[in-house]
Amino acid sequence: MAKWYLTAGDQRDVVVSTRVRLARNIKGYPFPWRLDTPSRLKVNEIIIKAAEDENLGLKTINMKELTAFQAASLAERKIISEEFASDSDGRALLLSEDEDVSIMLCEDDHIRLQVMKSGLSLEEALKKADEIDDKLNKHLNFAFDERLGYLTEKPLDLGTGMRASVILHLPALTNIGQISRLSSTVSKLGLSISPVFGNGTQQIGEYYQLSNQLTLGISEKAAIANLKSITTQIINQERSARKELVSSLAGQDRIYRAYGILKSARLLTTNELLEYISYVRLGAAVGILPLNTEELDEMTIVMQPASINTCKGAKLDRIERDKQRAEMVREKLE
Amino acid sequence: MAKWYLTAGDQRDVVVSTRVRLARNIKGYPFPWRLDTPSRLKVNEIIIKAAEDENLGLKTINMKELTAFQAASLAERKIISEEFASDSDGRALLLSEDEDVSIMLCEDDHIRLQVMKSGLSLEEALKKADEIDDKLNKHLNFAFDERLGYLTEKPLDLGTGMRASVILHLPALTNIGQISRLSSTVSKLGLSISPVFGNGTQQIGEYYQLSNQLTLGISEKAAIANLKSITTQIINQERSARKELVSSLAGQDRIYRAYGILKSARLLTTNELLEYISYVRLGAAVGILPLNTEELDEMTIVMQPASINTCKGAKLDRIERDKQRAEMVREKLE
Numbered sequence: 311m312a313k314w315y316l317t318a319g320d321q322r323d324v325v326v327s328t329r330v331r332l333a334r335n336i337k338g339y340p341f342p343w344r345l346d347t348p349s350r351l352k353v354n355e356i357i358i359k360a361a362e363d364e365n366l367g368l369k370t371i372n373m374k375e376l377t378a379f380q381a382a383s384l385a386e387r388k389i390i391s392e393e394f395a396s397d398s399d400g401r402a403l404l405l406s407e408d409e410d411v412s413i414m415l416c417e418d419d420h421i422r423l424q425v426m427k428s429g430l431s432l433e434e435a436l437k438k439a440d441e442i443d444d445k446l447n448k449h450l451n452f453a454f455d456e457r458l459g460y461l462t463e464k465p466l467d468l469g470t471g472m473r474a475s476v477i478l479h480l481p482a483l484t485n486i487g488q489i490s491r492l493s494s495t496v497s498k499l500g501l502s503i504s505p506v507f508g509n510g511t512q513q514i515g516e517y518y519q520l521s522n523q524l525t526l527g528i529s530e531k532a533a534i535a536n537l538k539s540i541t542t543q544i545i546n547q548e549r550s551a552r553k554e555l556v557s558s559l560a561g562q563d564r565i566y567r568a569y570g571i572l573k574s575a576r577l578l579t580t581n582e583l584l585e586y587i588s589y590v591r592l593g594a595a596v597g598i599l600p601l602n603t604e605e606l607d608e609m610t611i612v613m614q615p616a617s618i619n620t621c622k623g624a625k626l627d628r629i630e631r632d633k634q635r636a637e638m639v640r641e642k643l644e
Numbered sequence: 645m646a647k648w649y650l651t652a653g654d655q656r657d658v659v660v661s662t663r664v665r666l667a668r669n670i671k672g673y674p675f676p677w678r679l680d681t682p683s684r685l686k687v688n689e690i691i692i693k694a695a696e697d698e699n700l701g702l703k704t705i706n707m708k709e710l711t712a713f714q715a716a717s718l719a720e721r722k723i724i725s726e727e728f729a730s731d732s733d734g735r736a737l738l739l740s741e742d743e744d745v746s747i748m749l750c751e752d753d754h755i756r757l758q759v760m761k762s763g764l765s766l767e768e769a770l771k772k773a774d775e776i777d778d779k780l781n782k783h784l785n786f787a788f789d790e791r792l793g794y795l796t797e798k799p800l801d802l803g804t805g806m807r808a809s810v811i812l813h814l815p816a817l818t819n820i821g822q823i824s825r826l827s828s829t830v831s832k833l834g835l836s837i838s839p840v841f842g843n844g845t846q847q848i849g850e851y852y853q854l855s856n857q858l859t860l861g862i863s864e865k866a867a868i869a870n871l872k873s874i875t876t877q878i879i880n881q882e883r884s885a886r887k888e889l890v891s892s893l894a895g896q897d898r899i900y901r902a903y904g905i906l907k908s909a910r911l912l913t914t915n916e917l918l919e920y921i922s923y924v925r926l927g928a929a930v931g932i933l934p935l936n937t938e939e940l941d942e943m944t945i946v947m948q949p950a951s952i953n954t955c956k957g958a959k960l961d962r963i964e965r966d967k968q969r970a971e972m973v974r975e976k977l978e
Contacts, residue, residue: 570908
């Protein structure tokens with residue numbers, strides 16, 4: 311079955327994906343960090359039972375049974391958090407076959423339910439998350455307060471317990487230096503934007519996560535509508551900046567060179583892949599290169615270090631991984 | 645008629661070309677810098693007449709009749725010096741059809757005769773230069789001193805008046821940091837080595853000119869034999885370093901990426917072309933890439949700025965030239 315990121319999606323030229331996440335806790339049980347392992351396993355058992363009773367079609371993965379790179383690969387695919395990948399104690403994961411629905415058990419909260427969709431699909435993702443939430447709610451008594459809403463481990467999640475976000479591909483706005491302006495604008499509107507790849511000092515590629523910051527005093531629907539409206543404006547700005555960029559020789563040169571390098575390299579680090587694929591994706595999105603964005607997005611997901619180890623079934627050293635990555639990329643782009 | 649650089653040559657995998665240059669002056673006339681224009685033209689006329697009488701098959705180019713970029717293009721092809729290109733006053737050039745023989749009239753000396761050959765061909769180049777020298781000598785009385793040899797404008801040329809040099813392509817020795825050691829070794833043997841492209845602070849590509857420094861107290865033949873013997877040793881060192889380099893993934897990666905960029909770029913500066921073509925040439929020389937070194941060497945010669953202007957018949961701005969260069973390169977490599 312094809313993974314969610316290989317399916318077509320609305321506005322996929324600019325919006326890679328949508329994610330909605332709900333945080334829930336079961337009344338009468340302390341938050342996970344205050345539970346010992348047997349108590350965590352007990353909580354997990356209750357939730358897994360509820361999911362099975364509702365036929366949610368999720369398989370259960372005991373985090374203890376994964377190798378370190380299998381767990382890290384799930385984090386690279388954003389199915390679980392990095393923290394969840396690094397500490398498997400008393401933790402389990404419920405996961406749908408196409409990986410669009412995942413539930414981390416005993417991360418910060420008892421339940422971290424996440425729905426991912428291709429492209430811009432906020433209402434649909436929220437609808438699906440709410441349906442699963444309702445079904446689980448039939449069996450589980452969620453901790454809820456009239457004034458504070460859903461009780462969560464982190465005060466910032468109190469209220470709806472919902473975080474919604476979209477991954478935006480903004481090479482053209484980045485190119486004209488518009489991201490910091492955009493960042494201060496969206497922060498005034500209760501949103502935040504940050505690079506997806508890289509670290510604090512160096513950004514890799516031009517992918518950004520835009521997410522809502524408010525969970526208290528605002529309904530899920532209002533938060534989603536706000537995020538959608540701002541996303542739509544950014545999409546339009548990016549598209550108009552792309553027209554300029556790809557009509558310039560410098561823009562075309564950067565697209566074709568990135569494509570040429572990815573088709574030729576014999577060694578390719580993750581950072582190089584992400585850097586070059588970003589402009590190749592731009593070329594594909596505007597119709598200059600005969601590629602589809604879904605497959606390019608898949609490459610950014612499955613060609614990260616732990617996922618390559620998982621795919622090859624062995625912990626490879628860096629050089630061997632860079633070699634495998636270069637081979638996989640050339641094969642994909644042929 | 646194909647230019648000399650498109651013909652096959654000995655050791656062409658490492659040696660791009662050979663050059664032998666003779667400096668001569670006519671007895672009874674001061675050196676060019678001390679001549680006014682009419683006197684220079686008079687000297688030129690005498691030499692042109694001698695060349696015609698001997699049927700040397702050289703066409704005469706009056707430097708005054710060239711555009712600035714036509715003259716600069718001759719300098720890029722190393723047919724004339726940059727100084728000769730920048731000041732046309734009382735100067736002329738005699739040039740063979742395949743451009744292997746050129747005679748600058750009234751550069752530093754009355755006669756600067758140059759023979760260029762593909763690959764390592766020192767004896768052949770010297771033989772040809774000597775033949776032309778003998779023929780001209782039948783008509784012209786060269787300034788010669790029993791003790792000092794041929795009298796030349798620059799004291800450093802006194803004696804044989806001969807400079808011999810080879811252009812070496814040394815990507816592998818450069819890669820392992822052997823050039824500075826090589827430089828001090830050859831200087832002890834009366835030779836000097838210096839990068840062909842770039843400026844004092846930045847070297848572009850891995851092309852070097854190795855030339856003899858001694859003209860006094862050594863015969864032409866001995867100087868040539870010395871240069872040939874050292875060149876042969878460097879060729880062997882480079883070939884063995886190449887084996888290491890191209891068997892490594894890092895070396896292969898650099899070759900294929902350079903090729904990928906040249907085949908893809910939509911804008912290409914001269915420096916970028918020279919940088920990337922150097923590794924593409926390495927790939928061709930060792931049989932990794934299906935290209936021949938002669939055509940790659942031609943690209944380094946005819947795709948420099950003034951030569952592109954000459955080819956397109958107009959003075960293009962930098963961006964337009966970079967665009968034309970990228971197109972020419974893609975066409976060549978298709």
